[in-house]
Amino acid sequence: MKVYFLGGGNMTSAIVAGMTKHGGYEIEVIDRNQDKRHYLSSCYQVRTSDKLTELAATDILILAVKPQDMQQATAGIRLNGALVLSIAAGLTINTLSQFLGNHQRIIRIMPNTPCQIGLGISGIFAPSGISAADKAVAENIMRTTGEVIWLEDENSINRIAGISGSGPAYVFYFLNALQHAAIQQGFNPEEAYRLTLGTFKGAVNLAEQSGLEFSQLQKNVTSKGGTTFAATSVFDQHHLTQVIIDGVTASVVRAEEMQQQLTP
Ligand SMILES: NC(=O)c1ccc[n+]([C@@H]2O[C@H](COP(=O)([O-])OP(=O)(O)OC[C@H]3O[C@@H](n4cnc5c(N)ncnc54)[C@H](OP(=O)(O)O)[C@@H]3O)[C@@H](O)[C@H]2O)c1
Numbered sequence: 001m002k003v004y005f006l007g008g009g010n011m012t013s014a015i016v017a018g019m020t021k022h023g024g025y026e027i028e029v030i031d032r033n034q035d036k037r038h039y040l041s042s043c044y045q046v047r048t049s050d051k052l053t054e055l056a057a058t059d060i061l062i063l064a065v066k067p068q069d070m071q072q073a074t075a076g077i078r079l080n081g082a083l084v085l086s087i088a089a090g091l092t093i094n095t096l097s098q099f100l101g102n103h104q105r106i107i108r109i110m111p112n113t114p115c116q117i118g119l120g121i122s123g124i125f126a127p128s129g130i131s132a133a134d135k136a137v138a139e140n141i142m143r144t145t146g147e148v149i150w151l152e153d154e155n156s157i158n159r160i161a162g163i164s165g166s167g168p169a170y171v172f173y174f175l176n177a178l179q180h181a182a183i184q185q186g187f188n189p190e191e192a193y194r195l196t197l198g199t200f201k202g203a204v205n206l207a208e209q210s211g212l213e214f215s216q217l218q219k220n221v222t223s224k225g226g227t228t229f230a231a232t233s234v235f236d237q238h239h240l241t242q243v244i245i246d247g248v249t250a251s252v253v254r255a256e257e258m259q260q261q262l263t264p
Contacts, residue, residue: 003141004052005029006073007065008036011087013043014115015062018144020044021118025141055082060137067091067262071099079103083134085141087111089161090258092154093127098264104129107138110157111145112164120146123160125153158259162251170247175200 001024005012008031019025028047029040037048055061055078063086065073070088077100084106086096093106100106107130111122122142126135135150142148151157175196182192207217222228235241 001060001137002026002028002056002058003060003062004055005062005064006052006077007031007063007069008033008040008048009064009066010113011111011115012062012064013040014113014120015064015087015111015141015145016040016044016046017116018118018120018146019141020046022144052077054078055080057081059083060085060141062086062141063088063096067258070096074099081105083107083137085109085138089157089165089255090262092259092263093125095263105134106130107134108154108157109138109142110160110165111142113168115142115145118144118146121149121164122146123149123151123157123164125151125157127154158255159252161255162248166251170244171200 003019003025005016005027008029012029012031016027016029019027027044028049029037030049030052031037031040032050034050037050040046041048052061053076057080059082061077061079061082061084063070063074063084065088067088067090070091079100082105084096084100084103085108086106087109088096089110091099093108096106097103107124107126109122109124112120114120115122120142122145124135124138124142126138139148139150149160151160178199179189179192179196182195183189187195203217207214210217212220218232222232
């Protein structure tokens with residue numbers, strides 16, 4: 001199966017890493033930047049080139065340039081009916097279809113950066129006309145980088161961008177805050193780093209292995225009047241849950257605004 005990537009940046013590297021580890025794909029990455037081409041061909045032994053002119057109907061094209069570069073990057077490509085998978089934020093199927101000469105065989109994907117290490121989670125949306133075989137192709141490619149969630153409607157791409165797309169940054173934000181707190185308690189930065197990361201790893205793995213609700217896990221370590229309770233009471237006084245909900249809402253609203261700006 002021949003898979004072309006248009007754009008050889010961060011996200012392409014992450015997906016190519018998963019696909020090459022899995023095997024079974026013939027990959028070619030198109031990027032205008034020679035350093036990126038060199039990096040991808042030496043790291044993953046994939047073919048690279050600086051221009052894409054024509055595809056066959058059996059090929060797959062993954063659109064992975066920045067949204068604002070997409071129209072120019074796709075201009076003049078003869079698709080010949082190939083399956084197109086777009087990971088670009090803010091470009092709807094309709095907009096992509098316009099850029100691609102009314103092409104209809106398009107699926108949208110919203111990956112996230114842990115795809116780099118095979119622990120990503122990607123939302124996928126396919127319009128009603130897309131075949132089960134094409135959906136399976138998209139799902140199988142993204143499964144090489146982690147988990148996959150199918151989305152019922154296209155707007156959910158913006159909603160999932162606010163959760164799992166931006167989510168790794170929220171986790172890094174909390175990690176950074178906890179590390180600062182540890183330093184303030186007198187631990188050196190290295191100890192603070194290990195304490196923070198170890199706590200996260202342990203808690204995430206415990207949550208996964210126990211299968212319990214997060215709220216129940218929190219209750220299990222929070223006895224009324226105890227030390228954990230003292231901390232979570234301060235979080236509650238500052239309405240931390242609502243702050244996080246508001247942050248996610250702002251991210252989704254921004255994704256919708258950007259989509260409007262990118263719609264011709
Ligand atoms: N990063 C994330 O967490 C994330 C998550 C979900 C979705 N996405 C989506 O993934 C897409 C790629 O993001 P990224 O972070 O991987 O971007 P990136 O690192 O900037 O990679 C894009 C690459 O495409 C190249 N390019 C641009 N126009 C081109 C053209 N006309 N022909 C050939 N190559 C061209 C760029 O070259 P230059 O360096 O010369 O510009 C760059 O090397 C975006 O649409 C983004 O919305 C990203």
